[in-house]
Amino acid sequence: MIFNSRKWKAYKWIAIGIAALFIAGNLYALFFKTGNSANLTAILVLGIVLGAALLFLINKAYGKGNTAVVKESSHTVVESIKKVFKIVCAEGQFNELYDYEETRNFLSFIPSTKKALVIVKAKVLIGYDFEKCTWEINETSKTVTLLNFPEAELLAVESDYQYYNMENGLFNKFDKDDLTLMQHQGKKQIEAAALKSDLPKFAAQQMRTILTEVLHSKNWVLENGDKIIRLENK
DSSP states (O other), rough: OOHHHHHHHHHHHHHHHHHHHHHHHHHHHHHHOOHHHHHHHHHHHHHHHHHHHHHHHHHHHHHHOOOOOOOOOOOOOOOOOOOOOOEEEEEEEEEEEEEEEEEEEEEETTEEEEEEEEEEEEEEEEEEGGGGGGEEEETTEEEEEEOOOOOOOOEEEEEEEEEEEOOOOSSSSOOOOHHHHHHHHHHHHHHHHHHHHSSSHHHEEEHHHHHHHHHHHHTTTETTHHHHHHHHHH
């Protein structure tokens, strides 16, 4: 059987109490020369009874203390629903080390600095919103001509934040607004890094492949595909 630390301490103190009563009984019998072992036996029995009662009360108290009462309440409100035509063409995993430091002067001359290191882990999805695309369809020649094709854009950023080495200044403490600011700035750094990476290029390659293969399967031809190629080669 495995005991937690609190119960182990309780049993330890009970054992110490019983041992103390036993020693007290022996000292009582030794110095007062009662010659009657009934007194010693009574003391030992009393110690065992008191120890058992104490154990019961401690277990009951700790049992109440360890019982967690969780209350949850949730209210979900759907603000809007709309149809979209967006295709994810590339996915990237990013880790951002965001170093935050802020110094304020207390009484205009006493500097107080707070700082933190935030690790931002994010999954970035890049693709296209077809509502921004325009093309012409010629059913006679079975051709689709791209007139306007937008650049790949961020469709979603799923981020997680881990805080390290958070140090409060003497007169400059972190609050929830600081945490919100750090999360916002860290996410912006991730977004900027994603757009500067090869993700848009991969998305353009994937989109060109998708459009070409889908149209080819229906015996159609894609024209002005160089619009996507131009974006790919940037």
